[in-house]
Amino acid sequence: MKHFLRALTQFFGFLYCKCLWRTLKFVTRKVTGRCELQRICYSSKPGARRTLKIESSLKFSKSKLLQSAVSVHPDCVEKVIDDIMTLKKIKSDTNPQLGVSLQASLLQIAGYRSLLGEVEKLRREPYDSENPEHEDMLLKLWKTLRPDAPLTGRITKQWCEIGFQGSDPRTDFRGMGLLGLQNLLYFAEHDKSAALQMLQDSLQPRHSNMSKAEWEKTTLDKAIGYSFAIVGINITDLVFSLLASGALKTHLYNVAPETPSLTHFQQTFSYLMQEFHKFWVEQDPCDIMEFNRIRKTFHKKVLKQLNNPNMTLCPHFAASDLLLVNL
Known part of the structure; x- marks a missing residue:
């Protein structure tokens, strides 16, 4: 019974945090006029800090398109970025930096996954x-x-x-x-x-x-x-x-x-x-x-x-x- 109650508490705690997180995202977008990806790209310098945040944001998004972006093939990165900009209703001509930053991070994410496969093949x-x-x-x-x-x-x-x-x-x-x-x-x-x-x-x-x-x-x-x-x-x-x-x-x-x-x-x-x-x-x-x-x-x-x-x-x-x- 104790284990059940603990699991139930963890489950509702997870739901609470998830709902709170999404509520904060919604409010922040309304206040700043920028989606989470924009805020990450404009506030974080290039490198691990930015790419890890982008990776997490995409992975835990409720959008299937954004979730799939973390497993995109390097050759398809540009198309995925166009799809993300369309989904988020962001104009590339007024937000050029977003596309550049997303491209660099998505190539890093895809490259890491590709490198793991290459290394694993050599190991085997x-x-x-x-x-x-x-x-x-x-x-x-x-x-x-x-x-x-x-x-x-x-x-x-x-x-x-x-x-x-x-x-x-x-x-x-x-x-x-x-x-x-x-x-x-x-x-x-x-x-x-x-x-x-x-x-x-x-x-x-x-x-x-x-x-x-x-x-x-x-x-x-x-x-x-x-x-x-x-x-x-x-x-x-x-x-x-x-x-x-x-x-x-x-x-x-x-x-x-x-x-x-x-x-x-x-x-x-x-x-x-x-x-x-x-x-x-x-x-x-x-x-x-x-x-x-x-x-x-x-x-x-x-x-x-x-x-x-x-x-x-x-x-x-x-x-x-x-x-x-x-x-």
Whole structure:
């Protein structure tokens, strides 16, 4: 009975808030002479704050046309804007800014949805050692990170030198598929100095006063504490989860003037790889067994930062010099 009453109270509370919200919208339009979309576009600066408000307004509108606008194909954005202007009885010649602002935001919304589909497709594509393109990417990753050490064979313990778990990296890509490899290669190629520094750091002993003989006997779990490639696949999973949950909208709507792309996603990965490295060093873990705890804490930290609609993860390179900045 208590649960029923609670549910009933929540239901009527929802109805009350919804009715109150619509009443306020109606009154505000009568007072200002502008619909909600106009007020958002004229009072909010471009970026996440504006686009998130527009997305919410469209999603919770009682108009089917406005609701469908959040799932419009990029090629149909201009027509949808014309339909919205007609529905709202807004003349484009006297309100030119509205069309421009709506177009930018709708392209961001459609682009985010398209990017999620593209990333999900890569994540679901398994690494295929019989696929020449997949093999070329993997060998390119090795040559970028270990340019002076030719591989002795395709299946070799040398892969552990860049942070894979065994003799064949193929098995490590099972969780993130081709997406994990593409992210690692993008980072290694586009921010090479930072990637090489991270790899070197990850292999250093935790205590600098170790003798050369002691260091040669040191296993990876006694070094700074992680395997570079495996961490890259883990951070790929973290960035994917941010994208899938919608948390990354704040960042992408702030850095992509129109359509977010795979490059934006990969830049975000490159940045968070380095941020995680710094965070790991600051935490000074005893061993690799603390990885899950530190990763979870790091995830919460990033989520908290992304709760601010004015916040962006700066995408420019070299990413090693980046900080979170306010727009």
